[in-house]
Amino acid sequence: MRVRELQEPPYTIVGDVPRFSRKMTAFARPSGGKSEGKRQPSKPKDVAAIIAEGRDGYSRMDYAVQNAARTMAATMGHLAYSWERLEGARGSKGELAEPPPHEPEDAAAFTEQIKEAAQLYGADAVGVCELDRRWLYADEDVPAERQVPADIDKAIVMAVAMDRQRISESPTARAAGATGNGYSRMAFTAVCVAELLRNLGWRALPCGNDTALSIPLAIDAGLGEMGRNGSLIHPELGPCLRLCKVFTDAPLVPGKPVEFGVREQCEKCTMCADQCEASAISRDEMTAEPVCPSNNRGVLKWPLNADLCLRFWRANGTGCADCISACPYTPKR
Numbered sequence: 001m002r003v004r005e006l007q008e009p010p011y012t013i014v015g016d017v018p019r020f021s022r023k024m025t026a027f028a029r030p031s032g033g034k035s036e037g038k039r040q041p042s043k044p045k046d047v048a049a050i051i052a053e054g055r056d057g058y059s060r061m062d063y064a065v066q067n068a069a070r071t072m073a074a075t076m077g078h079l080a081y082s083w084e085r086l087e088g089a090r091g092s093k094g095e096l097a098e099p100p101p102h103e104p105e106d107a108a109a110f111t112e113q114i115k116e117a118a119q120l121y122g123a124d125a126v127g128v129c130e131l132d133r134r135w136l137y138a139d140e141d142v143p144a145e146r147q148v149p150a151d152i153d154k155a156i157v158m159a160v161a162m163d164r165q166r167i168s169e170s171p172t173a174r175a176a177g178a179t180g181n182g183y184s185r186m187a188f189t190a191v192c193v194a195e196l197l198r199n200l201g202w203r204a205l206p207c208g209n210d211t212a213l214s215i216p217l218a219i220d221a222g223l224g225e226m227g228r229n230g231s232l233i234h235p236e237l238g239p240c241l242r243l244c245k246v247f248t249d250a251p252l253v254p255g256k257p258v259e260f261g262v263r264e265q266c267e268k269c270t271m272c273a274d275q276c277e278a279s280a281i282s283r284d285e286m287t288a289e290p291v292c293p294s295n296n297r298g299v300l301k302w303p304l305n306a307d308l309c310l311r312f313w314r315a316n317g318t319g320c321a322d323c324i325s326a327c328p329y330t331p332k333r
Helices: 047-052 060-069 071-080 107-120 173-199 214-220 262-268 271-275 306-316 322-326
Strands: 125-130 154-161 204-207 241-248
Touching: 047 060, 060 173, 071 173, 107 125, 107 154, 107 173, 125 214, 154 173, 154 214, 173 204, 173 241, 214 241, 271 322
Parallel strands: none
Antiparallel strands: 125 154, 154 241, 204 241
């Protein structure tokens, strides 16, 4: 596989790109618009009945592993994605509590040090980009204290790999355990990178799926391209990953976006759409128009019908990663 660096991101902007409303993300809005203002459930209420059916991959153990995998994300997420410095990261004597900003002599070397640390904290891939504010959620949907300051100008985008064997067992609860573990690792990795930068005297705002759209930022940071299944495709990890990011004013050197043939491959390949039991993945040509309210307009892509996707999740009794499992870019070993 030949990976080429580009001067511009490998997506096509069509007209204006409005900042997307966080209230319109798939998990924040009701499916079909029948219960406006209510968060739409992604799981059925009676999981016990599903367990009682005795299907492979939906046992009580499988659900317990899935639930436990999200422990870090569920119990510590409010701290991990906090924009305030955490007391426990100041050291036993607090000697780095209020340091002057560390001014590196070599910004490129400094950037590599931050990337190496991110890998220590669990990132399987790391990229840096200028913060394109079009990818931030619309200001009117974000409280003032959670709006990214104008002088925060860089994004560190990190990918954590999901367990390929478990993902291959989608759409069972066993596969959802890999997804949940990814969310917990996102929280750990993001907060550690943010605290590293804070210890060096720079501002750092850790984020998971909140605050901004992760995939276009990941593309800008050189982590890959977007595929037909609506996921980021990384050259080595494929779509079998989860994304987190840290926004900062630290003097980092942005990388370059890359291209390695994903668009051309996806134009002729429909394996993810073939595998999708919800029929949520487009078989048509790319478009900048949405197919459901949870799509952002203005970027040429294969839009995912999130309503159909989450309707299947509820019927299935857990999440689904069939499009990730089926993708030829997902490593098989």
